[in-house]
Amino acid sequence: MSTLAPPHQIHTEYDLVFAGGGTAACIIASRLAVAFPDLSILVLERGPTTESKMEHIQPGQFLTHLAPESKTMQFYTSTPSEHVAGRSVVVPTGRCIGGGSSVNFMVYNRPSTSDFDAWEKEFGNAGWSANDMIPMLQKAETYEIDPNKPTHGSDGPLKVSFGRDEMLDIGRQYLEIGPKLDKNRPRSDEGNGLNEESINVFFQCPKWSSTDGCRSDVAHPYIYNKNLENLSVFDGCLVDRIVIKDGVATGLEYFFDTRVYESAPQDIRSVKALKLVVVSAGAMGSPPILERSGLGKKEILEKAGISVVNDLSGVGANYQDHAFYISPYIADPDSITFDLLFRGDPETWRIAREKWEMDRSGLLSTNIVDSCIKMRPLPHELDELGPEFMDYWNEVLANKPDRPLFWHTISPGLPADQSALPPLKFMSSASILGYPASRGHIHVVSKDPYAVPDFHAGYLSNPADVSALRWAYKKGRELTRRMPAFRGAFAPAHPQFAADSPAALTETRPVPVDAPNIVYSAEDDKAIDANIRQMVQTTWHSLGTCAMKPLPQGGVVDSKLNVHGVQNLKVADLSIPPSNVNSNTYSTAVAIGEKAAMIIAEELGCTL
Numbered sequence: 229m230s231t232l233a234p235p236h237q238i239h240t241e242y243d244l245v246f247a248g249g250g251t252a253a254c255i256i257a258s259r260l261a262v263a264f265p266d267l268s269i270l271v272l273e274r275g276p277t278t279e280s281k282m283e284h285i286q287p288g289q290f291l292t293h294l295a296p297e298s299k300t301m302q303f304y305t306s307t308p309s310e311h312v313a314g315r316s317v318v319v320p321t322g323r324c325i326g327g328g329s330s331v332n333f334m335v336y337n338r339p340s341t342s343d344f345d346a347w348e349k350e351f352g353n354a355g356w357s358a359n360d361m362i363p364m365l366q367k368a369e370t371y372e373i374d375p376n377k378p379t380h381g382s383d384g385p386l387k388v389s390f391g392r393d394e395m396l397d398i399g400r401q402y403l404e405i406g407p408k409l410d411k412n413r414p415r416s417d418e419g420n421g422l423n424e425e426s427i428n429v430f431f432q433c434p435k436w437s438s439t440d441g442c443r444s445d446v447a448h449p450y451i452y453n454k455n456l457e458n459l460s461v462f463d464g465c466l467v468d469r470i471v472i473k474d475g476v477a478t479g480l481e482y483f484f485d486t487r488v489y490e491s492a493p494q495d496i497r498s499v500k501a502l503k504l505v506v507v508s509a510g511a512m513g514s515p516p517i518l519e520r521s522g523l524g525k526k527e528i529l530e531k532a533g534i535s536v537v538n539d540l541s542g543v544g545a546n547y548q549d550h551a552f553y554i555s556p557y558i559a560d561p562d563s564i565t566f567d568l569l570f571r572g573d574p575e576t577w578r579i580a581r582e583k584w585e586m587d588r589s590g591l592l593s594t595n596i597v598d599s600c601i602k603m604r605p606l607p608h609e610l611d612e613l614g615p616e617f618m619d620y621w622n623e624v625l626a627n628k629p630d631r632p633l634f635w636h637t638i639s640p641g642l643p644a645d646q647s648a649l650p651p652l653k654f655m656s657s658a659s660i661l662g663y664p665a666s667r668g669h670i671h672v673v674s675k676d677p678y679a680v681p682d683f684h685a686g687y688l689s690n691p692a693d694v695s696a697l698r699w700a701y702k703k704g705r706e707l708t709r710r711m712p713a714f715r716g717a718f719a720p721a722h723p724q725f726a727a728d729s730p731a732a733l734t735e736t737r738p739v740p741v742d743a744p745n746i747v748y749s750a751e752d753d754k755a756i757d758a759n760i761r762q763m764v765q766t767t768w769h770s771l772g773t774c775a776m777k778p779l780p781q782g783g784v785v786d787s788k789l790n791v792h793g794v795q796n797l798k799v800a801d802l803s804i805p806p807s808n809v810n811s812n813t814y815s816t817a818v819a820i821g822e823k824a825a826m827i828i829a830e831e832l833g834c835t836l
């Protein structure tokens with residue numbers, strides 16, 4: 229990590245200037261730089277460079293970025309909330325060139341057709357339906373698993389594969405036991421077909437990595453490996469605000485970020501954008517930049533001492549994530565899991581490094597998710613979810629059969645703070661809520677770009693979300709207790725059931741597949757709900773804070789990504805989805821990046 233003054237030679241003007249150099253930004257900037265060799269493009273990223281760094285190349289290093297002292301992650305602490313047992317949840321986001329793509333867990337998952345269709349039909353955004361967006365997904369990827377599979381891509385820059393090695397045994401057991409336990413949910417070779425057929429099937433989970441054991445970030449294929457002369461991407465540049473004159477965005481003001489360049493002078497610098505400013509700082513980074521520029525809700529800006537340029541009430545509102553609920557179980561000590569790697573065990577790391585260097589195999593060549601299911605209640609299961617779930621069901625899911633309620637896996641290891649864990653091997657039953665009903669916000673509280681924002685994650689403020697995760701707990705537990713590697717629940721992280729309850733955590737060996745399911749009492753359900761509120765955390769899928777909607781509905785950008793009421797200013801990243809997408813969001817950020825590049829290219833007079 230460099231701590232010297234930045235060596236950058238940043239000119240005073242460029243044609244296009246980007247605030248943020250993450251997933252969407254790298255794609256847009258690269259596509260435009262290739263299409264328009266005469267255009268000068270600048271990307272200012274606050275985090276460090278990622279070029280050729282092993283922690284961004286070896287997939288198995290994903291958890292290292294979440295260490296508290298990490299310089300590649302920005303941590304946002306939410307205000308304490310009664311809905312999560314008085315806790316302040318922490319939401320990290322990628323903070324480096326490549327953004328989330330360079331630090332994420334590489335789980336490959338794609339939205340449902342109805343997710344994109346809603347953006348067009350329900351929010352009036354022409355050009356954003358699934359028919360428009362599926363080609364964007366295809367353009368970006370090479371689906372190494374089967375390049376000819378419908379809706380997948382065959383020659384895009386991002387590689388998708390099952391990784392270098394065979395699945396780890398816990399992933400294999402999940403795929404074997406799941407369909408045996410649940411006859412209505414068979415195994416399939418496609419869980420990402422974006423349609424109804426991909427729901428309620430157990431499938432091997434693809435990864436955003438190549439068969440040669442490397443992470444598929446955006447920074448390497450779109451930026452570093454292309455070496456484009458008209459594209460400058462600079463690290464350690466914290467964008468403070470957009471310069472807006474007479475309703476037109478004319479450039480950016482920025483500092484050199486002290487977390488990357490400790491000794492850099494802290495004077496404010498400016499750069500002109502002759503044609504366009506693109507804010508692409510992610511769902512947590514874009515609203516603060518807009519607000520510091522006077523674009524936001526009047527009352528919030530005035531309270532922060534910022535002059536209002538345009539009263540846009542939607543900036544920073546509508547915050548969404550996918551609530552994540554992990555229930556850890558103890559695994560057979562002979563299982564292969566990530567736990568020793570997570571704990572930093574030197575011998576495990578030595579072997580993993582040797583394997584990766586030898587033939588790109590081993591734990592460092594993979595992530596922690598080998599198999600999964602996108603689960604949706606069947607008609608006869610709806611009663612199990614309770615009455616407070618039904619309004620939500622009718623509104624969000626009932627008429628959209630391609631939407632899951634949650635995504636589920638059982639992972640070999642426990643990706644958590646290791647300092648508090650006993651030296652066991654774990655398997656984690658993990659559920660990610662597809663379309664949480666709860667909403668939060670992120671707003672600035674002052675002009676200072678280093679000031680901690682007012683962030684409220686909003687998790688579980690709607691009881692329907694708790695009902696969904698309660699059901700997920702029960703489903704996950706039934707599957708886990710039948711897996712051969714099961715050696716009992718890790719009780720401190722589970723609901724505190726009464727000792728005489730049939731739900732008490734007494735089992736220490738697997739039960740037969742045809743064993744009866746556990747019957748939970750109303751008291752047990754309360755214990756589960758309390759545990760959900762204690763345990764729920766981020767899935768790192770922040771989105772929706774500069775929603776693409778009409779202004780009267782609280783929209784921030786229009787369907788061409790123009791900020792309402794300002795010329796030459798677009799937002800393009802995961803802040804723009806007006807509604808959520810089923811599960812892991814990298815693919816959606818990629819599709820938005822490809823779409824934004826197309827929109828801007830068309831406006832500049834060329835078809836991509």
Ligand SMILES: Cc1cc2nc3c(=O)[nH]c(=O)nc-3n(C[C@H](O)[C@H](O)[C@H](O)COP(=O)(O)OP(=O)(O)OC[C@H]3O[C@@H](n4cnc5c(N)ncnc54)[C@H](O)[C@@H]3O)c2cc1C
Pocket residue numbers: 247248249250251252253272273274275294320321322323324325326327328329331332333334335336337465466467468508509510511513514517767768769770800801802803812813814815817
């Ligand atoms: C830990 C983690 C695990 C994840 N796991 C998965 C997964 O397994 N599968 C999946 O599909 N998705 C996953 N995701 C989510 C996915 O990676 C993100 O949703 C996606 O990358 C977001 O893309 P984006 O372009 O919107 O923003 P980002 O990629 O976050 O880019 C925004 C960039 O802007 C920069 N920035 C912010 N403010 C400023 C400023 N003021 N000045 C300059 N630069 C600024 C940030 O540093 C960042 O680099 C994960 C994310 C994280 C953080």
